[in-house]
Amino acid sequence: MWALGLLCIPLVMALPARFAWRIYTGSKIEHGDYRKAVKQVLDSGYSLEQFRVSLNDERRRLHIEPEKARLIETDVLYPLSLPHFLLLPALIVSPLAILLAIPMIIMAIPILLLLDWLLIEKRGLIMALLFLQRRTKWQIIHISQPHRTHGDLREAVVSFHRIPRASFLGMFAWLMVHWSLAAESIWLEMLVSGILYLALLAVIEVVSNALDAELVFADPAGSRLVPVDKWMQAFVEPLIGAGLIFLLWRDLMQESRLSAGDPVLFALTALFVLFAVAVVGLGVEIGFSRRRGKKTQMVFSNQVVEEINPLSYTFTRHSGRLELNVSCSMAETVERRQSESKDTPRKQLDFAFVEKLRSKAEGGPITPPQAPATPLDISAVENSAGDGGSAE
Numbered sequence: 001m002w003a004l005g006l007l008c009i010p011l012v013m014a015l016p017a018r019f020a021w022r023i024y025t026g027s028k029i030e031h032g033d034y035r036k037a038v039k040q041v042l043d044s045g046y047s048l049e050q051f052r053v054s055l056n057d058e059r060r061r062l063h064i065e066p067e068k069a070r071l072i073e074t075d076v077l078y079p080l081s082l083p084h085f086l087l088l089p090a091l092i093v094s095p096l097a098i099l100l101a102i103p104m105i106i107m108a109i110p111i112l113l114l115l116d117w118l119l120i121e122k123r124g125l126i127m128a129l130l131f132l133q134r135r136t137k138w139q140i141i142h143i144s145q146p147h148r149t150h151g152d153l154r155e156a157v158v159s160f161h162r163i164p165r166a167s168f169l170g171m172f173a174w175l176m177v178h179w180s181l182a183a184e185s186i187w188l189e190m191l192v193s194g195i196l197y198l199a200l201l202a203v204i205e206v207v208s209n210a211l212d213a214e215l216v217f218a219d220p221a222g223s224r225l226v227p228v229d230k231w232m233q234a235f236v237e238p239l240i241g242a243g244l245i246f247l248l249w250r251d252l253m254q255e256s257r258l259s260a261g262d263p264v265l266f267a268l269t270a271l272f273v274l275f276a277v278a279v280v281g282l283g284v285e286i287g288f289s290r291r292r293g294k295k296t297q298m299v300f301s302n303q304v305v306e307e308i309n310p311l312s313y314t315f316t317r318h319s320g321r322l323e324l325n326v327s328c329s330m331a332e333t334v335e336r337r338q339s340e341s342k343d344t345p346r347k348q349l350d351f352a353f354v355e356k357l358r359s360k361a362e363g364g365p366i367t368p369p370q371a372p373a374t375p376l377d378i379s380a381v382e383n384s385a386g387d388g389g390s391a392e
Helices: 002-007 009-026 029-043 048-061 066-077 082-086 097-121 124-136 155-161 163-180 186-213 228-257 263-307 330-342 351-356 378-386
Strands: 139-143 215-219 224-227 311-318 321-329
Touching: 002 009, 002 228, 002 263, 009 029, 009 066, 009 082, 009 263, 029 048, 029 066, 048 066, 066 155, 082 163, 097 124, 097 186, 097 263, 124 139, 124 186, 124 215, 124 263, 139 224, 155 163, 155 263, 163 186, 163 228, 163 263, 186 228, 186 263, 215 228, 224 228, 228 263, 263 330, 311 330, 321 330
Parallel strands: 139 311
Antiparallel strands: 139 215, 215 224, 311 321
């Protein structure tokens, strides 16, 4: 009972934390009205930036501060659910987990770079995608996501939104090693499970960053559209979730039945591992995905354009009518985004810059043309031209 009580600590802390987050993001009536306006735009299939003027007018009408509106938009695009708040004690009550997390973060960086080199630079992921397309006969298309053009999100919330996948994956790896290895030394279990966790984490992070290219499987036979990243999560997340609950209950019961077992120590170790891998996942997200994720996604997008060159569609809804229309090719979309990222506006225009724009002639500035000394007689020009003369 003590072990079960310890394992329930994250759940007990998650419920009030979720309620507090709801209040922090906006619990007033005007906040709810603005949230409904944001969801209405997203449910129609458009991005928020396409309705930025209307949303700003709605924000000013409801007397909402720009920072609060930015937080509401981020929460709608990247909502935090109960699994996110289960990991909140990792940032509050478990500073000792950082002692285990820092060496793992240092070890994770070279593994991530190696997997990024194999899957992206050596085109391993695009080859796997082409093999999957040939086996399933599904067509790959490109549909822009609503958050793609949003340039003002709360990055801390976006990063924390991706943490549960990495954290529960680490917990799953430790429970597998604890069940199969059954070593007497806890440090041997931590070492083996740490290596297994870092290998799985590297694959998941690299593939997730690459599949952020907004690719969608079109299955005409099944009459459905399946995003590639959602298709991958449909296989990974149920396996990790069900396996995590099964292994946790099985190992806890084994510790309770053995005469030399200590279920309380097992519960404390499980909480320590959960909070430690949460810190590792956050460190990998900040140190790798946020810095290198856009480059990985851009390289993989260019590979998709080179091998498949799918069409780019717009998927919208008007009064219950769904419209899937071709807008352009994915190559044009990728080229436009890359040109927009390179074409950065000038921060400040000074007079020195204006002076340099006067002329690029080698002989100095070009003088304006001078007015003629005597006015030009048009009739004389016409008469001379009529007599066969020449006028200059």
